[in-house]
Amino acid sequence: MRVGLTGGVASGKSTVSAMLAELGAVVIDADALAREVVAPGSDGLAAVVDVFGLEVLGPDGGLDRPKLGAIVFADPDKRKALEAIVHPRVRARAAEMEAAAPPGAIVVHDIPLLTETGQAPTFDAVVVVDVPVEVQVDRMVRIRGMRPEDARARVAAQARREDRLAVATYVIDNTASLEDLRAQVEQVYAELSERSSP
Known part of the structure; x- marks a missing residue:
């Protein structure tokens, strides 16, 4: 089963990607x-x-x-x-x-620009890691030491949040705790496993 994984900058997509790999997915990282x-x-x-x-x-x-x-x-x-x-x-x-x-295998393609490059229709399912723009900006400023205007420019250079959500089969909300995130990832992986079994 081919799964596309995407999310805006500082959404936590890499964390979700690592969790999916731990659960047994074959992760192909486009950035790497x-x-x-x-x-x-x-x-x-x-x-x-x-x-x-x-x-x-x-x-x-x-x-x-x-x-x-x-x-x-x-x-x-x-x-x-x-x-x-x-x-x-x-x-x-x-x-x-x-x-x-x-x-x-559940093969997860971790693609930051999945929406922008129009690849969503090529996958059996698309998982979008979602947070509000304010959270993206706050994380880039706090964690990466970026200036707020640079962080906003980075967000603006990517697909709009609405456009990403429009192609999602599953949406993972990453605004709460790591435990909450893991629970959502496990739920999505269980559903993907069920869909991929003959």
Whole structure:
């Protein structure tokens, strides 16, 4: 069974992802794959250098993420150029990992931009980790030390909360305790297991 997992920045999606893995799901993390496909020596990194030049490399020969981020977040066309390099490679690698999962596994694709990239219809179920925007901003300021205006800009760069909720099969509310979150995740996993059994 193929499950998409998403949520806005600072919603707690990574925590939910880890809980699903503990329960037995095969988790494929798109963020981790996005780093893997542009690792030093990869054809992905070579393609990035072709488009953006050697100045996006750090002293170690790896990608200087903050420098590349500053370039692509300031220019939508450059961001599209980067996505055209990274996204197909991430999807190909995710497909390989999914093919290697044991029969009958619940395969969870942890994709921050699932809504934005229009992938929701490709999954058997979509799990959205949801919190109000104010909670996202508060967490980024408190936990990540961001300025409130930067935190709001980060939220604004993603899909609207309503758009994420519109594609959800299951909504996990992450505004209460960790115990409450775990109970919701266990409930969703139990339902997914029931749906996936023949």
